Amino acid sequence: VLSCVFSKHGLVECILGTNGRGEGLVTIFSYLITLVICSKGYKYINKTFKIGIIAAIIVSIYGIVQANVPLNINLPFGVSNGEGVAEGTMGNQNFFSSYLCIFLPMLCYYFLNNKGYKSIVGIAVLFTAFVFAKTLGGYLVFIVMYLVLHIINILLL
Numbered sequence: 001v002l003s004c005v006f007s008k009h010g011l012v013e014c015i016l017g018t019n020g021r022g023e024g025l026v027t028i029f030s031y032l033i034t035l036v037i038c039s040k041g042y043k044y045i046n047k048t049f050k051i052g053i054i055a056a057i058i059v060s061i062y063g064i065v066q067a068n069v070p071l072n073i074n075l076p077f078g079v080s081n082g083e084g085v086a087e088g089t090m091g092n093q094n095f096f097s098s099y100l101c102i103f104l105p106m107l108c109y110y111f112l113n114n115k116g117y118k119s120i121v122g123i124a125v126l127f128t129a130f131v132f133a134k135t136l137g138g139y140l141v142f143i144v145m146y147l148v149l150h151i152i153n154i155l156l157l
Contacts, residue, residue: 001025049106056103057122060129063088063096067132086132097138100130105145112153 004014004025015025063086088096104126111119130138 053103053107053122056100057125059088059096060100060125063129064125064132067129084132085134086129088129088133093133094135094137097130097133097135098141100126100133101138101141101145104130104142105149108146109149109153112149 005011007014013024066088067084067086085093086096087093088099090096090099104123107119107123107126111117111123130142
């Protein structure tokens with residue numbers, strides 16, 4: 001909030017996120033609200049997670065195709081494709097990688113706890129798109145999150 005108030009870009013621009021990456025104070029508060037909702041009512045939003053994972057799989061398939069299509073072919077949705085790089089529908093490979101870092105650990109956790117072998121297909125699609133995103137930060141985040149999932153599984157058993 002303080003950085004928003006004292007920013008050189010103007011208060012309204014920082015609140016709405018109209019400059020730069022589009023992440024303003026409103027977006028940050030929506031992240032916090034989402035965290036609180038998810039931590040309090042996991043039982044009630046379980047179906048929503050499934051819809052989110054299906055959407056992530058669809059966007060991942062788009063990213064895989066995008067990374068493997070020649071540069072002279074334009075894909076729909078107005079997203080330009082880089083040579084061998086997946087951006088999904090996000091327009092930026094870092095945003096795409098961050099998006100996948102949300103859903104990939106969820107699927108891994110589901111697989112570790114439920115042994116749902118159908119989830120391996122989803123994990124493979126998301127992981128393939130994740131590799132094509134080619135972001136070191138995303139790789140490091142996924143490794144740390146996966147290690148934390150294993151530690152939590154060991155402690156809970």
